[in-house]
Amino acid sequence: MHALIIGGGIIGLSTAYYLREDGWEVTVLEKGDLTDNCSFGNMGYLSPSHFVPLAAPGIVEQGIWWMFDQKSPFYVRPSLRWELVDWGLKFVRASTQRHVDRSARPLTELLLFSKKMFQSWAAEGQLQFDLQEQGCLMYYQSAKKEKEELENARQAEALGLRVEVLDGEQVRALEPEVLPEVRGGVWFKDDAHLYPNALMQQLPTLLEQRGVRILRHSEVTGFERSNGKISAVQYQPEGAEPVAIRPDLVVLAAGSWSPAVARLAGEYLPLMPGKGYSMTLEHPQKKLRYPCILLEAKVALTPWQGRLRIGSTMEIGPINDRILLPRVQGILEAVPKFLPGYRSDPVFTALADPQQLKQQLREKVWFGFRPVSADGMPYIGFARNNQNLLIATGHAMLGLSLGAGTGKVVAELAAGRPTSVPLEAFDPRRY
Numbered sequence: 001m002h003a004l005i006i007g008g009g010i011i012g013l014s015t016a017y018y019l020r021e022d023g024w025e026v027t028v029l030e031k032g033d034l035t036d037n038c039s040f041g042n043m044g045y046l047s048p049s050h051f052v053p054l055a056a057p058g059i060v061e062q063g064i065w066w067m068f069d070q071k072s073p074f075y076v077r078p079s080l081r082w083e084l085v086d087w088g089l090k091f092v093r094a095s096t097q098r099h100v101d102r103s104a105r106p107l108t109e110l111l112l113f114s115k116k117m118f119q120s121w122a123a124e125g126q127l128q129f130d131l132q133e134q135g136c137l138m139y140y141q142s143a144k145k146e147k148e149e150l151e152n153a154r155q156a157e158a159l160g161l162r163v164e165v166l167d168g169e170q171v172r173a174l175e176p177e178v179l180p181e182v183r184g185g186v187w188f189k190d191d192a193h194l195y196p197n198a199l200m201q202q203l204p205t206l207l208e209q210r211g212v213r214i215l216r217h218s219e220v221t222g223f224e225r226s227n228g229k230i231s232a233v234q235y236q237p238e239g240a241e242p243v244a245i246r247p248d249l250v251v252l253a254a255g256s257w258s259p260a261v262a263r264l265a266g267e268y269l270p271l272m273p274g275k276g277y278s279m280t281l282e283h284p285q286k287k288l289r290y291p292c293i294l295l296e297a298k299v300a301l302t303p304w305q306g307r308l309r310i311g312s313t314m315e316i317g318p319i320n321d322r323i324l325l326p327r328v329q330g331i332l333e334a335v336p337k338f339l340p341g342y343r344s345d346p347v348f349t350a351l352a353d354p355q356q357l358k359q360q361l362r363e364k365v366w367f368g369f370r371p372v373s374a375d376g377m378p379y380i381g382f383a384r385n386n387q388n389l390l391i392a393t394g395h396a397m398l399g400l401s402l403g404a405g406t407g408k409v410v411a412e413l414a415a416g417r418p419t420s421v422p423l424e425a426f427d428p429r430r431y
């Protein structure tokens, strides 16, 4: 039996891993070279702490407010394009407490399961991706954020997650070099982090050694359909004639490009790209010990053996290569405000000089497009109009966290086995 996977990001490659383990002949079609997708430069968090889907009460009001601030961490590029309007209406409708209450448990279960799958990859020893199980700290400076985060911590505990609340002094004792200037923090101890660049570099090699065929620079351009199934997938290899493959099963894991590919197969997938930026400092002057999120600024920091990655922003809008400097500047400015230890680091002192800043940003900034579903919950399951099409996308800000777990449950669905965790909340046919 032959499975064809569209997209070589973390979701497509994890799916290839488990389908191959189940004995499928597996082909991955990837339009790029596997290094220019969203799975590479992300923050590397495995985040059971993020059990609240993006569509949640308050996000719409906050988002509208932020649209008037050039440096804000959340932005919707206004447009009358039908896809954005439809996505926006669905997103607003989904942003309710009822949706959060319904989604938190299935999301937590998949997050914890996925972490277990990454732990098994690390234990196998063939992939070295620096998995660290230190948890993640959420820092707050204001009483308002503290109140919100303590409520989040309470819900996390109710879901069975390990959480510790720390005051400012306790936080500073954990981070003696950067001395966070915060009221306190919540330490989500089930969170972990890994180095995504290493994982995404090694995974294709491992898969190829195990017999997976990965075709780079091969963009899927169309489908043939008969009797309610996909009978052929057409792709365009770079500089060559179009080719058609006749697989038994197709998995759509094309990240932010998925709606366009789905449309070619007669499927509708409400999903928008959510652009985010990250910067990696190779030799920061001070050592951050634990990954952390600066809550008011919505900025995340991840340390790996000497390196520090800083990331943030969610710009909802069509895919484009523009780097919005004020937004990146907003990310950088937040760091020394929360972590005074970085005030003398050249990356942050350069903020005072606009020219230097421009140069630094262009050299250091990476961006990727999170595939954001209309209710903030991934789409995992069989498609509506094609019996042999499985959809695995829409993971938004949790694609890495949910990567290995998604691969495993997709393989279980493909085999017709019961899935390791319930998937009803992720059914792509909900729209």
Ligand SMILES: Cc1cc2nc3c(=O)[nH]c(=O)nc-3n(C[C@H](O)[C@H](O)[C@H](O)COP(=O)(O)OP(=O)(O)OC[C@H]3O[C@@H](n4cnc5c(N)ncnc54)[C@H](O)[C@@H]3O)c2cc1C
Pocket (backbone or CB within 6 Å): 006, 007, 008, 009, 010, 011, 012, 029, 030, 031, 032, 034, 036, 037, 038, 039, 040, 041, 042, 043, 044, 045, 046, 047, 218, 219, 220, 221, 253, 254, 255, 256, 257, 258, 261, 274, 275, 276, 277, 278, 311, 312, 367, 368, 369, 370, 371, 392, 393, 394, 395, 396, 397, 398, 399, 400, 401, 402
């Ligand atoms: C700044 C930032 C920080 C983040 N931090 C985290 C984090 O800490 N933890 C976390 O869990 N998540 C994080 N994320 C989100 C995470 O990176 C994404 O959810 C995840 O990478 C999505 O993976 P994917 O495989 O669905 O998509 P992608 O990685 O984008 O892969 C999709 C692939 O499909 C290919 N493709 C598209 N169209 C076609 C076609 N027609 N034919 C063939 N191939 C095609 C693309 O070229 C691409 O390689 C972050 C994202 C950003 C931007």
